[in-house]
Amino acid sequence: MSGFSRRLWAMMTKEAHQLRRDRMTFAMMFVMPIVQLVLFGFAINTDPKGLPAAILAYEHSTLSRSIISAIGNTGYFAFVQEPQSEAEADALLQRGDVQFVVTIPGNLTRNVMRGDVPGILIEADATDPATTGPALSAVNAAVSQTLARELTGVLNRHQAGTQAVEVRLHRRYNPEGITRFNVVPGLLGIILTMTMVMMTALAVTREYERGTMENLLAMPVKPLEVMAGKIAPYVIIGAMQVFVVLVAAKLLFGVPFVGSPAVFGVAVVIFLTVNLAIGFTFSTIARNQLQAVQMSFFFLMPAILLSGFAFPFRGMPGWAQVLGETMPATHFIRIIRGVMLKGASFPQVANEIAVLLFMLVIVVAVAISRYRVTLD
Amino acid sequence: MTVLAIDVHGLVKRYGQRTVVDHVDLQIGTGRICGFLGPNGSGKTTTLRMICGLLTPDEGNGTCLGEDIIAGRDAIKRQAGYMTQRFGLYEDLTIRENLDFVARVYGLADVNRQVSDALARLGLESRQNQLTGSLSGGWKQRLALAACVMHQPKILLLDEPTAGVDPKARRSFWDEIHALAAEGITVLVSTHYMDEAERCHEIAYIAYGKLMARGTAEEIIAHSGLKAMVVTGAGADRLAPLLRDAPGITAAAAFGTALHVCSPDADAIRAAVARVLKAQAGLRAEDAEPTLEDVFIHLMGQATDNAVAA
Numbered sequence: 001m002s003g004f005s006r007r008l009w010a011m012m013t014k015e016a017h018q019l020r021r022d023r024m025t026f027a028m029m030f031v032m033p034i035v036q037l038v039l040f041g042f043a044i045n046t047d048p049k050g051l052p053a054a055i056l057a058y059e060h061s062t063l064s065r066s067i068i069s070a071i072g073n074t075g076y077f078a079f080v081q082e083p084q085s086e087a088e089a090d091a092l093l094q095r096g097d098v099q100f101v102v103t104i105p106g107n108l109t110r111n112v113m114r115g116d117v118p119g120i121l122i123e124a125d126a127t128d129p130a131t132t133g134p135a136l137s138a139v140n141a142a143v144s145q146t147l148a149r150e151l152t153g154v155l156n157r158h159q160a161g162t163q164a165v166e167v168r169l170h171r172r173y174n175p176e177g178i179t180r181f182n183v184v185p186g187l188l189g190i191i192l193t194m195t196m197v198m199m200t201a202l203a204v205t206r207e208y209e210r211g212t213m214e215n216l217l218a219m220p221v222k223p224l225e226v227m228a229g230k231i232a233p234y235v236i237i238g239a240m241q242v243f244v245v246l247v248a249a250k251l252l253f254g255v256p257f258v259g260s261p262a263v264f265g266v267a268v269v270i271f272l273t274v275n276l277a278i279g280f281t282f283s284t285i286a287r288n289q290l291q292a293v294q295m296s297f298f299f300l301m302p303a304i305l306l307s308g309f310a311f312p313f314r315g316m317p318g319w320a321q322v323l324g325e326t327m328p329a330t331h332f333i334r335i336i337r338g339v340m341l342k343g344a345s346f347p348q349v350a351n352e353i354a355v356l357l358f359m360l361v362i363v364v365a366v367a368i369s370r371y372r373v374t375l376d
Numbered sequence: 377m378t379v380l381a382i383d384v385h386g387l388v389k390r391y392g393q394r395t396v397v398d399h400v401d402l403q404i405g406t407g408r409i410c411g412f413l414g415p416n417g418s419g420k421t422t423t424l425r426m427i428c429g430l431l432t433p434d435e436g437n438g439t440c441l442g443e444d445i446i447a448g449r450d451a452i453k454r455q456a457g458y459m460t461q462r463f464g465l466y467e468d469l470t471i472r473e474n475l476d477f478v479a480r481v482y483g484l485a486d487v488n489r490q491v492s493d494a495l496a497r498l499g500l501e502s503r504q505n506q507l508t509g510s511l512s513g514g515w516k517q518r519l520a521l522a523a524c525v526m527h528q529p530k531i532l533l534l535d536e537p538t539a540g541v542d543p544k545a546r547r548s549f550w551d552e553i554h555a556l557a558a559e560g561i562t563v564l565v566s567t568h569y570m571d572e573a574e575r576c577h578e579i580a581y582i583a584y585g586k587l588m589a590r591g592t593a594e595e596i597i598a599h600s601g602l603k604a605m606v607v608t609g610a611g612a613d614r615l616a617p618l619l620r621d622a623p624g625i626t627a628a629a630a631f632g633t634a635l636h637v638c639s640p641d642a643d644a645i646r647a648a649v650a651r652v653l654k655a656q657a658g659l660r661a662e663d664a665e666p667t668l669e670d671v672f673i674h675l676m677g678q679a680t681d682n683a684v685a686a
Binding site: 210211212214215216217218219220221373374375376 | 460478
């Protein structure tokens with residue numbers, strides 16, 4: 001063998017031996033692709049069906065019922081709520097309990113018989129145009145087909161090709177259906193997840209790798225103090241990141257901010273802390289910095305794909321939604337879209353904030369129990 | 377009776393199948409400097425860590441400064457200074473920032489003044505804003521010592537504090553340790569250097585997890601029952617390999633041009649020396665005092681035999 005190939009062989013065998021010892025990296029390289037393939041292959045669906053909808057009916061008649069069932073039969077709408085007033089319906093939409101509100105006007109049948117063209121109003125929460133788009137484009141055709149079948153005899157005052165009922169679509173919160181308005185707040189959640197988890201994921205492993213951990217443990221500093229002390233500076237860095245993203249969102253993309261900055265601030269601080277605590281937990285598990293970074297990536301992937309950031313949350317199968325619910329980014333993105341685009345007030349996002357707080361408590365408890373005060 | 381700063385009994389630590397520390401008893405009186413010696417991997421660091429609450433012993437118990445080494449862990453940490461074998465301060469902080477951090481962790485009053493005093497004692501005032509990573513090995517050790525005495529601990533546990541440090545720096549390091557002991561601080565210091573062992577009030581020798589000898593340097597030498605002879609003359613040192621495997625000989629080593637032979641068996645030495653004298657003309661042999669190093673090599677051999685027998 002020549003000198004080159006001998007030395008090359010020496011390097012290669014050395015690297016292979018080191019890799020073989022790093023079980024975690026090895027496992028990640030094989031497990032991660034399989035898990036992700038299965039997870040995302042089955043979970044992601046860009047044509048979400050069965051979206052929750054509310055029906056606000058001022059007339060209960062054969063005609064109204066057949067229109068409702070026509071809308072339902074598109075498969076995109078699942079009528080789960082029956083509010084009694086416009087205000088109630090509005091609140092459902094703003095809280096995000098429903099994606100659509102379908103309003104059947106009073107005197108529907110009489111107006112149709114008189115030859116007027118009454119309007120059926122479909123209001124959509126269009127913060128995510130990708131979720132509502134397919135549903136709204138399917139609804140018109142479905143309604144007119146049904147009417148053509150139903151309106152026979154005396155009811156058929158209309159000429160072929162004209163509509164007896166007009167379906168009016170109202171894209172709330174994002175009337176022009178600008179995808180960016182939805183993407184930018186979501187991106188905020190993803191950017192923060194990525195940077196914050198990674199920052200603290202190295203926090204404890206770095207102490208071990210640099211040999212400073214033993215010295216730290218020999219001093220009278222408590223686990224909670226170590227954790228809080230390592231997290232706090234990054235909350236400030238995270239807050240600065242948020243500010244930069246918001247200014248850029250406004251200047252570059254004209255993303256609106258209609259809600260309360262105070263609610264926004266509360267959500268941001270809690271979300272930052274949750275992510276930092278998750279990173280800290282990783283760093284108590286990982287044996288070296290490489291493993292900590294790998295764990296952060298493993299955590300980030302589902303946060304991007306299953307949180308409702310990249311793909312419609314309601315398009316995912318039930319199990320994937322459950323998985324998505326366990327991720328802080330999912331709740332944060334809901335809060336942020338709610339506050340920025342829909343002007344949601346504190347009570348409307350209180351549930352999501354409570355979930356984030358609950359996660360914080362759990363993660364901190366795990367991190368503290370994982371943090372060793374001895375070298376055992 | 378003096379008050380014991382360290383009083384531990386039957387300490388055992390196992391890692392898997394291996395018993396790293398095997399029923400070690402250690403008593404050290406207040407204000408004493410105890411040298412902790414033993415070959416690499418003999419359990420010195422593990423014992424130190426158990427005493428200062430960094431490791432939980434699998435068996436055994438005891439007190440450090442009157443506090444239980446398991447239940448009183450936090451109290452011990454507040455009153456003890458532990459200097460790790462590997463430099464434990466932050467290389468990406470300046471000297472002053474490191475000391476500030478340590479002073480704050482111990483909750484010292486008037487951090488600024490305390491740190492300034494520590495810097496003045498070290499003579500590092502002019503370099504206080506330099507990154508710690510840029511210091512030489514000797515300075516790092518002195519800084520680490522300064523950091524762990526700032527909170528005025530009652531006991532110092534030093535894990536090979538002078539490894540890889542030049543003689544002058546070692547000398548001043550030890551002067552400092554003696555000054556601290558004079559103030560009433562108890563010191564337990566592990567080392568590989570025989571000259572350092574001789575500067576201790578007493579010595580504890582551990583090998584393969586077992587405590588093999590305790591006492592002053594003189595006591596340990598006297599109790600060892602070793603005999604020694606030294607052979608001098610041109611080329612005496614080159615004959616060392618000849619005797620290394622001779623029956624009953626503990627150690628045969630060249631010191632400069634002299635050959636130092638030792639064994640617990642006086643006859644074995646005489647026989648060995650006779651061989652040397654026969655092998656080469658013009659050499660002289662005379663009785664000598666066994667050194668501490670002889671004793672330790674002898675003890676290590678015994679411990680190996682025990683380990684094999686067990």
